[in-house]
Amino acid sequence: MTQAQILTEFQKLTMPQQLDLLQTALDVLRKNMSPSPPSVAKPSLADAAQQLLTDYQTDSELTCFTALDGEPIHAAR
Numbered sequence: 001m002t003q004a005q006i007l008t009e010f011q012k013l014t015m016p017q018q019l020d021l022l023q024t025a026l027d028v029l030r031k032n033m034s035p036s037p038p039s040v041a042k043p044s045l046a047d048a049a050q051q052l053l054t055d056y057q058t059d060s061e062l063t064c065f066t067a068l069d070g071e072p073i074h075a076a077r
Helices: 003-011 015-033 045-058 060-068
Strands: none
Touching (some): 045 060
């Protein structure tokens, strides 16, 4: 069915029928735009940190700036 045919048929509906159809169409669009279900959710930041923990414990190049952790931070002016 073409867009023109759909609009022609849509105009034949009563106003309440048109509103109901539009609401249903919006519900379908919202459902299709919603995030993926939790079963296929993206890995969490905590999971990524856990996977890299060994690297941070053994590779000093990844943690060399931690020596500055206690230093005050001065904003550039």
